[in-house]
Amino acid sequence: MTTEPRNLDSTGPVEDFGSSLGVLFRAYQGALGGLAGDLPHGPRGYQVLSTVIHGNQPSQLSLAAHLGIDRSVMTYLIDDLVEAGLVERRPNPADRRQRKIVATELGIRTFTELERRVHDIRSTVLGALAPDERQALCSLVRRAADDIQKNADLPR
Structure with a gap:
């Protein structure tokens, strides 16, 4: 006789958290890929543009580290966003080196339109959720992700 493992907080079988996240992630990325297809680097370009607009990373290197993107890849990504007129590189007033x-006006307009559509996605x-x-789910996932980014001991 075998018994199914149980969740600590319910009477049902243990759910595969990673598998569930994978299903959600693939559905989200697939829909986002079609939406951000014209943006340089597609969903990754959207992610960078979002972080540039909503974040406060002092440099391209810190932006790459924050997003978990290799710094040499980030250089090409930013180059393409600059060429598209969506962002520009400016001297950091706190450290001229x-x-x-920084997002341009076109970058902000483009992101604002995409952000509405991403919300719909x-x-x-x-x-399936109210x-x-x-x-609540988005808030909890954001909080967990923020904690991981603050804690260098956890894998990224």
Whole structure:
């Protein structure tokens, strides 16, 4: 006779958290890929543009580290975003040796339009959840991700 492992907080079988995250991630990335296809580097370009607009990374190197992107890859990615007129490199007022990546007006307009559509994608991917559950899930995932980024001992 075999017994199924049980969750500590329910009576059902243990769910494969990684598998569930993988399903959500693939659905989200697939939909986002079609949406951000015209953006240099697609979803990754969107991620960088979002972080440039919403974050406060003092340099291209810190932006790469924050996003977990190899610094040489980040150089090409930023070059392509600059060429598209979406961002520009400016001297960092706090350290003139650094270049801060800043969104242009076109970059902000482009991101604002994409952000609305990304919100719709998130709502579709999480369609099985009520709006307050979607908000709670996104908040909890963001908090867990922020903790991982702050704790260098955890894998990225």
